[in-house]
Amino acid sequence: MRQLNRLNQFARLWQHSSGVAQQTSVAEMAGRCFCSERHMRTLLSQWQQAQWLDWQAESGRGKRGALRFLQTPDHLRSELLQQQLDRGQPQHALQLVQLAPEQLGQLLQPFMGGQWLNNAPTLRIPYYRTLDRLQPLTLSGRAEQHLCHHVYAGLTRFQHNQVAADLAHHWVCSDNQLEWFFFLRPQLHWHNGEVMTAAQLQQRLQQILDSTIGSKLLASVKSVSLAHALCLRFVLHTADNWLAHRLATVFCLLPHPLDEKLGAGPYRLSHFSPTLVRIESHGWYHLQHPLMQAIEYWITPQLFDSQLGTSCSHPVQIAIGAQDELSLLRPVSKSTSLGFCYLAINQQRALNAAQAAKLMRLIQQAEIIAQLPIEEGLITPSSEMLPGWPLPDWSADDDIALPATLSLHYHLPVELDAMAHKLQELLDSHNCQLQLHFHHAKNWQDFAELAQADIVMGDRLIGDAPEFTLESWLRLDPLWSTILSATRYQQLMADLCQIQAEPRQSVRFAALQQSFRQLMNDAVITPLFNYRYQISAPPGVEGIDLNASGWFDFTRAWVPPPVVIE
Helix, strand or coil: CHHHHHHHHHHHHHHHHCCCCEEECHHHHHHHHCCCHHHHHHHHHHHHHCCCEEEECCCCCCCCEEEEECCCHHHHHHHHHHHHHHCCCHHHHHHHCCCCHHHHHHHHHHHCEEEEECCEEEEEEEECCCCCCCCCCCCCCHHHHHHHHHHCCCCEEEECCEEEECCEEEEEECCCCCEEEEEECCCCECCCCCECCHHHHHHHHHHHHHCHHHHHHCCCEEEEEEEECCEEEEEECCCCCCHHHHCCCHHHCCCECCECCCCCCCEEEEEECCCEEEEEECCCCCCCCCCCCEEEEEECCCCCCCCCHHHHCCCCEEECCCHHHCCCCEEEEEEEEEEEEEEEECCCCCCCHHHHHHHHHHHHHHCHHHHCCCCCCCEEECCECCCCCECCCCCCCCCCCCCCEEEEEEECCCHHHHHHHHHHHHHHCCCCEEEEEEECCCCCCCCHHHHHCCEEEEEECCCCCHHHHHHHHHHHCHHHHHHCCHHHHHHHHHHHHHHHCCCCHHHHHHHHHHHHHHHHHCCCEEEEEEEEEEEEECCCCECCCECCCCCECCCCCECCCCCCCC
């Protein structure tokens, strides 16, 4: 910390005159730097030797000499930061450069993007909020889920909307569909170099089965046991042809059973703090190794609305690079999200079927989504739930009156807050007072007040395998057991069990589409809008392609090595 103390004392001296040359004395400078005159002379000698300033003293006690600054504190901080980063020690850099978030953000900008450090390619991503701890069973944030899929591995994984092998090199199902065998790759290793065993994976899978969310996601699983040193046996209560898909979700990623920080994904977690998250390439990785040695999230929280929290700026447009490169950044990939923000109506509250249909039609006809005060190009109104799953044309009697008051509960992201206020204005014109209730979270888990909502708005992330993702949404989200009657919810769960027993994927997709079509026709649910994802990067950062979650595969990104021209 000696370097930081010297820099802070230099900054106090510099700030007194804003770096203007001056006539001063050692005693006056010692007072500004809160040190003795003897120590001040030592500092002046060190700073002059380092060419931070020029000090021409006059002989005689108390005489005033000439002080001229050769460097600014900001420049010196930047150099200090660069030295630590060049050594591959970003956590030390943050300890040395202690600034407020907004100042730190400005200082860090020149170091963002792709860099070669000690002959190792590193990608630095500026990020707008702190990240939650990487615990696969409890994560809801899109960025955290994306990181988890790079730090941890599962028996299976998603690849191009299909389920593929991961820790297991293949799997087979018995003729009666009640036994599944997952054959593990040999010589698997955890991030600490420890050899992975099937017993460890069986222990972690049992922990997932015993969890609240795991018991729902894997409700068809009766037991997991060791069939062999390199084979896991799943015995099912009922046939489940989604099992390999379920095991590829973030909830079924497999940390070490005794240390959740250890995984077996392409990157290992090397640093995690509120200001910096760093992952490094795992040398024992069992699939194709990443091209980037390290990925760093440099976190400088932005100013935000105190009610809506740090997620008030939806990060669907990611810019990778330094501030002075922003004019050079080019959109390298764009897409429209399959995920959507939705509106649902509680079937057990104030609105009857006819009123619910009228509300859906009002939203559809008023085109209020196009009027939202949101950055242009960020969202697009939904016309279908998934491609080929169109929205219905709700028919309702114009004479049907809405209730005098209704309650709307909604959670993040911030775009839903803008939607809530527009909907409030729309219903007010129809003599209905809408009471708004904001829930500061990203989902409805552990939210008892949801049952008091007449209308609900939320966000449904959809990554790979969209049809399966929607099936899991019906199973896992407490929204459905809250807004549907007990009889209808039980029937929906029975329908899902019947769908999962169908071995033909196309038939499963068609049956699931029919379930959602019925929910939309009955004015239970409708998507409101989708996001437009975009990633921009400076020249020299390659291999960045948007995936279904609006991020990019870290294992495919790369930075060309610097070329030395002789």
